[in-house]
Amino acid sequence: MTNPILVFAETQDSKLKKSAIEVISEAKRQSDNLKAEVVAMLIGSGVEPLAKDAASYGAAKVIIIDGPDFKSYTTGAYTQALMAAVEKTKPQAIILSATSNGKDLAGSVAAELKTTAAQDCISLTYDNAFVARKPVYAGKAIITVKIAKQPAVITLRPKVFPASAPDASKSVSTEKLPVALSADSKRVTVKETVAAAKGKVSLTEADIIVSGGRGMKGPENFKILEELAGVVSAAVGASRAAVDSGWRTHDDQVGQTGKTVCPTLYVACGISGAIQHLAGMSSSKYIVAINKDPEAPIFKVANYGVVGDLFEVVPALCKELKK
Ligand SMILES: Cc1cc2nc3c(=O)[nH]c(=O)nc-3n(C[C@H](O)[C@H](O)[C@H](O)COP(=O)(O)OP(=O)(O)OC[C@H]3O[C@@H](n4cnc5c(N)ncnc54)[C@H](O)[C@@H]3O)c2cc1C
Known part of the structure; x- marks a missing residue:
């Protein structure tokens, strides 16, 4: 031995x-x-x-x-x-x-x-x-x-x-x-631990992640990602732009200064694909990108890309998956 x-x-x-x-x-x-x-x-x-x-x-x-x-x-x-x-x-x-x-x-x-x-x-x-x-x-x-x-x-x-x-x-x-x-x-003691919302799937352990970026346009629109996530038992992530805008908490951030995730499926919605974002998710098994700009760098790492308005694509996807 x-x-x-x-x-x-x-x-x-x-x-x-x-x-x-x-x-x-x-x-x-x-x-x-x-x-x-x-x-x-x-x-x-x-x-x-x-x-x-x-x-x-x-x-x-x-x-x-x-x-x-x-x-x-x-x-x-x-x-x-x-x-x-x-x-x-x-x-x-x-x-x-x-x-x-x-x-x-x-x-x-x-x-x-x-x-x-x-x-x-x-x-x-x-x-x-x-x-x-x-x-x-x-x-x-x-x-x-x-x-x-x-x-x-x-x-x-x-x-x-x-x-x-x-x-x-x-x-x-x-x-x-x-x-x-x-x-x-x-020297350091923990005074309080704030539990994540009940039923929330942990980002680093999730098999499927649906993430939103600046293209979500505001915090209220994340509800369409929450809905999609609910249908496929996914966690909801975010780009730093969405977090810095105060739309999501830092806990949800994926990337170099956020979490490194490796799910089976990562769906990037309205995320351009900056190198710092890719650092946190490019080892996902399958990447789906939904972006209205066909030149967005996210498409270089995506296995499947949808060039379109996420406010049309995500609800349509959700409707199909519910079926
Ligand atoms: C030191 C350092 C560390 C960083 N760490 C991180 C990190 O950990 N994580 C991270 O994410 N970033 C990080 N960044 C920031 C990073 O460089 C980018 O600024 C950020 O990732 C951009 O976020 P975004 O893709 O959401 O926004 P943008 O780059 O503004 O992209 C928004 C995208 O949404 C698309 N879009 C807009 N409207 C729609 C619509 N209706 N339908 C479909 N698509 C639409 C646009 O075409 C665009 O591609 C870091 C930067 C630095 C310098």
């Missing part, structure tokens, strides 16, 4: 996040080649029951750091917790999902370990060291990096690595790791 692969398994609403399942599944595939074990890490409050789920996707062992101090993510507390698990397991790699918290934690842990983090990777192989491919320059180029130093700190882009089928028969070995936070780790 070689040193284990340590996985940070992110949770939300008392469940493993889909992206955490993808990370455990990929770590298991890597560990099979390397003759290593996958150790999953659950950090939070009341997360212990999720150990069985982590095991069902391939974790041989689960380290649990549970307590009120870890109820909400803060960089300091979670870095100290993850570092405690690193000390304990001496992993050859630490793999996280490239979610907002995952990327933040990877950077912080890499700094503690005086190494670098390979962020937002879209493929992972092993050739005497982990080799990852990742987009750079807002998705204009893909680079291949060999991570020579151990432990390799890697984040995986959500929805790129397939989740394995769960095997509920897998037994789980758990270990609770007590962590007393230092004053330094407690």
Whole structure:
């Protein structure tokens, strides 16, 4: 057996996040080649029951750091917790999902370990060291990096690595790791968490996203996208122009300074396709663009394009889909 692969398994609403399942599944595939074990890490409050789920996707062992101090993510507390698990397991790699918290934690842990983090990777192989491919320059180029130093700190882009089928028969070995936070780790505390509207599909986990840009002309018109999204169980996203205009919250923004998404289907409505927007969505499996300007750059990345007025096309599409 070689040193284990340590996985940070992110949770939300008392469940493993889909992206955490993808990370455990990929770590298991890597560990099979390397003759290593996958150790999953659950950090939070009341997360212990999720150990069985982590095991069902391939974790041989689960380290649990549970307590009120870890109820909400803060960089300091979670870095100290993850570092405690690193000390304990001496992993050859630490793999996280490239979610907002995952990327933040990877950077912080890499700094503690005086190494670098390979962020937002879209493929992972092993050739005497982990080799990852990742987009750079807002998705204009893909680079291949060999991570020579151990432990390799890697984040995986959500929805790129397939989740394995769960095997509920897998037994789980758990270990609770007590962590007393230092004053330094407690510098930031979360005062309040505002939940997303009930029933709202999360942008980063959605299979279908319908996004609107400046072409929507005003916040009230997003209701036609909400309606379309409701029909196909999609999330609604937005370009920065729509967010900066105050039509949508920043939480909905897709792009370089917003979220990176990778749905099966991305429908861009009234979005020109600026490089900074493409950075967040160009790895979607299928892209449909609805734009009245046939020269709009979005058509260069779209699999299907509709040149037309979105205020005619979207309601017509919605009507057909309802049928
Ligand atoms: C550092 C930096 C970071 C940035 N980060 C982001 C980011 O994260 N995300 C992001 O999106 N942008 C980002 N931007 C901004 C980006 O450069 C663009 O300005 C922005 O994406 C444009 O948004 P848009 O496509 O909605 O608007 P526009 O470029 O104005 O395009 C509107 C489109 O709507 C079409 N249209 C208008 N009316 C209709 C209609 N009735 N029917 C159909 N089509 C219609 C037009 O033909 C046009 O193509 C960033 C910029 C910088 C400098």
